[in-house]
Amino acid sequence: MSKGIAYYRFFLKGEAKYRINFISYLLSGFIQLMAILFIWKLVYANSASGVIEGLNYEEIILYTIISTIATQFMLLDNDFQVAGDIQEGNLSYELVRPVSYITKLFFQGLARSTTSILLVGIPAIIGVVAYISIHESFGVALSRCLLFIVIISFSVGLMFCVNLLFGYSAFYLNYSWGFLLFKGTFIQLLSGALFPLAMLPSPLREIFLKTPFQYMTYFPTMVFLGKLSTQEIMTNLVMEISWLIVFILLCLAFWRHAIKNITINGG
Template sequence: MKKLLRTYLPFTKAVMQGFMAYRMNFYVYILGELFQTVVLIYIWFAIFSSATSEVIQGFTFKQMVGYVVMSTLTSMLIGNEVHWDISQDVKSGRIATNLIKPVNYQLLKFFNCIGNIGINLTFLFLPLWGGYTIFDFISNGVIPNITNGLLYLVSVSLSALILFYINYLFGLAAFFIEYVFGFIFAKEAILKLLSGQLIPLTFFPKGLFNVFKFLPFAGLVYTPTMIYLGKFSEEDLLFNLGVQAVWVLLLMALTQLVWRKAIKRLTILGG
């Protein structure tokens, strides 16, 4: 284990150090995301003020603001660049320089991903979450629930793993098709909807919701956010955590399978 960390932690460090070179880019991107969040809150404000009841699908307006904020923060926290990195590696032929090193490619990308999450945590999640929590306390007198917070940590760790595997698989698509950009953009749009980042999954028609809750995407944002807000019954909590855990295992197996196929297919571009 110690040897593993010594070999792979440098890849985490490299991502974090490399980040310093592209800080501005990162913040401009985040500014766009935050703008979207503000718009979302205004839309909900309009919906709630024109609605006949104070509660929609079990959410009050304040809870809905909490959902929007926490779902945005969660998707920011688990975000990684693995799919872009891999497709870039393959497209530019730089994958060769990774494969000549005595390291496992998936582990290398995993530790890159930890670097991404480390950056998200330090530069985004903690400051924004801290700001929101203070604001929520001052204006609503809300103190975060410790148990929910700890359960959130468990759930969001599983989310991060699921997203890593999904992005890794989309990255590997670059081995089979030369231009993956379209696929990745489509994936991003679908994820936003199916992960519950835009609206809580309970807002979908019952039939759809019953399908969506079994998909790996629900485990990305919806599950940890609902856990943080304490909106799950004990039964729901166990079910959703279970779905997350099962998907982690399934995706883990799937990535191994796809990698074996991918490496056989590898044709390195650029000489």
């Protein structure tokens, strides 16, 4: 753990150096958020009741903001790191280091997401808590916020494992970047980051809700909004932890298989 924390501090300092890149990311994220909010405004302007699948306009704004917060926790980028290390031949050096390669990847990804969480996630969480406190109570807002953080912690682990599995594709493909880009868009769709899964047609919604990807954005966001009962929260939390265990086992199995058949380009 001490070595992992040392890695975390090292990579966090590295993230702080590239300020222009980070500012550019913030600006692009802000423009994207404004575009989404504008689209929702148009959608709800043409709604007779002002409510779509149980969400009114104020709630869909909150959903968009909270899902953006959840996204900041998921900026691990370890899939591209794994693929790059394999295809550039760097993995051979990583395997002989005294620190686990997976541990290094985890803390490197955590450092990457920390800057986004501090500058975007935390201020947005404070704003959401303040809004909910005005309309309901501070106790309710705080309890939902804490539960959101607990759930999103498991979601980060789930995202890390999913990224690892997709990153391992570089063991079997000569060029995996396009595949990883497709994965990013695919998960955005299935996780509810683009829009609430509740707005999908019923058959398609049921399929999406049975995938592990909904636990990365949709589930924690709906908990923060207060749209799920205690029973639904507990059931989904158990399912999320179960999926996390399954993906951890899959990561271990694929790693052991791939490492025995590794061919490093340039290594």
